Amino acid sequence: MDLTRVPNTMSLSAHDTALPPDLTRSRVARYIQLATLFRNWIAAGQWPVGGRIPNVDELAEDFSVARGTIREALGALEAEGLLQRLRAKGTFVRRSPLEGAAHKLEIDWKSIITAHAGAEIEVLESRALANLPTLYRDEGKPAKKYQMMRRLHRRGGRPYLVGRFYLDYEWFRKGPPSRFRSQPTLPILHKVAHGRIARARQTLTIGMADVEMASLLQVPLNAPVAYNRRIALDRKGTIIYIGEGIYRGDAIRLEIDLR
Numbered sequence: 001m002d003l004t005r006v007p008n009t010m011s012l013s014a015h016d017t018a019l020p021p022d023l024t025r026s027r028v029a030r031y032i033q034l035a036t037l038f039r040n041w042i043a044a045g046q047w048p049v050g051g052r053i054p055n056v057d058e059l060a061e062d063f064s065v066a067r068g069t070i071r072e073a074l075g076a077l078e079a080e081g082l083l084q085r086l087r088a089k090g091t092f093v094r095r096s097p098l099e100g101a102a103h104k105l106e107i108d109w110k111s112i113i114t115a116h117a118g119a120e121i122e123v124l125e126s127r128a129l130a131n132l133p134t135l136y137r138d139e140g141k142p143a144k145k146y147q148m149m150r151r152l153h154r155r156g157g158r159p160y161l162v163g164r165f166y167l168d169y170e171w172f173r174k175g176p177p178s179r180f181r182s183q184p185t186l187p188i189l190h191k192v193a194h195g196r197i198a199r200a201r202q203t204l205t206i207g208m209a210d211v212e213m214a215s216l217l218q219v220p221l222n223a224p225v226a227y228n229r230r231i232a233l234d235r236k237g238t239i240i241y242i243g244e245g246i247y248r249g250d251a252i253r254l255e256i257d258l259r
Contacts, residue, residue, distance in 0.1 A: 020062055020063045020064065021033075021037065021063075023063065023065065028222055030065055030069050031069045031070075031072035031073040031076070032073075032076075032220060032221060032222065034059075034063065034065070034069065034070065034073035035072075035073040035074075035076040035077055035220060036220065036222070036223070038053075038073060038074070038077055039077060039080075039082065039097055039220075042077075042082055042093055042096055042097060043096055043097050043250070045096075047093050048093060049093050049094070049095055049096055050092065050093060051092065051093050052089070052090045052091065052092050053074075053083070053090070053091050053092070053093065055090060055091075056070045056071060056074070059074075074091060076220060078091075080097070081094060081095060082094060082095060082096070082097060097250045112186055112202075112230075113184075113186040113187050113190045114187070115184075115186075116153060116161075116184035116186075117184065117187075118155070119153045119154065119155055119161075119184060120153070120154040120155070120157070121151050121152070121153055121154075121181070121182050121183065121184070122151060122152045122154070123149060123150070123151050123181050124150045124151060124152055124162075124216075125148070125149070125150040125164075126147070126148070126149045126150070126181075127147075127148055128145060128146070128147055128148070128169060129145070129146045129147070129148050129166070130145060130146075131146075132146060132166055132239065132242070133166075136166075136231070136239065136242055139231055139233075139239055139242075140231070140233045140237045140238060140239040141236065141237050141238045141239065142238070142239060143168040143169065143170070143238055143239060143240070144169070145168075145169035145170075146166045146167060146168060146169055146172075147166070147167050147169050147172035147177075147180075148164065148165070148166050149164070149165055149167075149180055150162070150163070150164040151163050151164075152216055158218070158251075159216060159217050159218055159248070160217070160247060160248050160251035160252075161217075161245050161246065161247050161248075161251075162213060162216050162217065162245070162246045163185075163243065163244065163245045163246075164243070164244045164245075165185050165241065165242065165243045165244070166239075166241070166242040167180075167185070167189065167240070167241050167242075168193075168238070168239075168240045168241065171189060171192050171193045171240065171241075174192045174193075175188050175192065185241075185243065186243075189232075189240075189241055193234075193240060193241075196234045196235070196240065197232050197233075197234065197240060198233060198234055198235040199232070199233045200230065200231065200232040200233070201230070201231055202228060202229060202230040202231075203228070203229050204226060204227070204228050204229075204254065205226070205227045206224060206225075206226055206227070206249075207224075207225055207226075207227055208222045208223065208224060208225065209221060209222060209223045209224075209225050213225060213246055217246070217248045219248055219249075219250075223248075223249060224249030224250075225246050225247060225248060225249050226245075226246070226247040226249060226252050227244075227245070227246055228243075228244070228245040228246075228247065229242070229243065229244055229245075230242070230243040230245075231243075
């Protein structure tokens with residue numbers, strides 16, 4: 001969008017509520033809290049794309065914070081490409097954090113195996129393990145050996161998922177191993193071990209990005225993320241596969257038909 005042609009009169013109100021949020025309730029830096037709030041306003045359309053946002057002085061007064069705190073918050077959003085400052089015109093919303101195709105989290109095996117088609121994959125860590133993490137000891141019978149691989153997934157150069165899998169080494173070897181370095185895991189597993197998979201389940205929880213995840217996923221510290229876990233077992237109850245995924249909160253969508 002060419003924001004140089006947006007008239008100065010297209011100004012947005014600071015907020016719709018009578019009282020500003022209490023920024024003292026959290027130990028998170030105030031500028032991060034405000035950046036998160038403003039990002040959510042943009043995503044919700046309260047600060048629509050193309051609109052001019054209130055100036056620093058207005059926002060500082062509205063939230064009872066120093067102007068420097070507002071500048072830090074707006075600077076973070078500008079660095080993300082959400083805002084753009086134009087000399088003598090003001091600061092405008094450049095784009096929404098929801099722009100771009102969100103990854104759809106599927107809820108059936110057939111759809112899951114095609115979910116990451118076309119993703120660009122970078123291996124972060126890979127090694128063989130004699131034992132699964134303690135967390136999974138009660139999920140089923142262990143295989144003799146597992147391959148662990150941690151990978152970063154991107155679409156169009158934008159990271160959306162940090163994934164880790166633990167795969168029965170027998171099936172990893174049949175992959176062959178080279179395929180797991182550049183291709184999604186489940187289509188490979190489906191091909192080499194589909195007849196052996198008796199049960200599979202997945203769980204989804206919501207959390208916040210820590211320092212490492214914020215860096216890998218290119219999101220602010222404490223930004224929302226979705227934790228997804230999948231476990232597949234064979235007919236004997238042996239754990240064949242465990243998948244752990246941490247998704248950017250703005251890059252995942254879960255849809256369930258209600259009947």
